Amino acid sequence: DTAKESPQQQVSSSALAWYLDDQISYEDYLYDDYLLNPVYGVQVNLHDLMTDLQPLTGKQDADDYIARLQAFNTRIDDVLAGMRIREQKGIFMPGWMVDEVIGQIRSYIPADVKSSDFYATFITKVGALSNISSADKQTLYSAAEDAVRTTVYPAYNKLADYLTEIRPESRDTDGVWALPGGDAYYSWLVRHHTNSDMTP
Secondary structure: OHHHOOHHHHHHHHHHHHHHHHHHHHHHHOOOOOOOOOOOOHHHHHHHHHHHHOOOOOHHHHHHHHHHHHOHHHHHHHHHHHHHHHHHOOOOOEHHHHHHHHHHHHHOOOOOHHHOHHHHHHHHHHHOOOOOOHHHHHHHHHHHHHHHHHHHHHHHHHHHHHHHHHHHHOEOOOOHHHOOOHHHHHHHHHHHHHOOOOOO
16 A cells, blocks of 8 residues: 555655556567677677676685586576577567677677687686686686686587578668567557657
């Protein structure tokens, strides 16, 4: 009962009510986004997680880093499942976006695994730690190299191959208005980002 709440609690309740309504109304547009967009697509998020955000301050962090590398395939398979649902619904990215994402993916997997950001970042950060023995470092380096080669590279290649496969279906239009039901999604986005009922 908001009448029994303090003014501060009423503000919180109002914000929560708006948020919940926003989330419920989003269900109609769950598949209208682009999981592989070049700004904050999964391929970028995974790269940034490993090279910028994953802490590396000791052996446990290093083990966690390798475990995350080894989980790439699971994450990519989940994304591909979502992409296939979008494909069935006729939701395709613009062609230029597909091309850019393929280029990004390829840039993350140079021919020499030791040149990859995933491996090089790990080596640099772990190499600087004094709380891990030299022997343990060598074991960790080998494990990281193996994870990048056997999991990260195949997962990224799977993404690039999928995008190459659907490239002929990609759109030559950019706006979400061009998607099936795009006008309604566009209106929802305006409300979501501005809390306004103005039309696009």
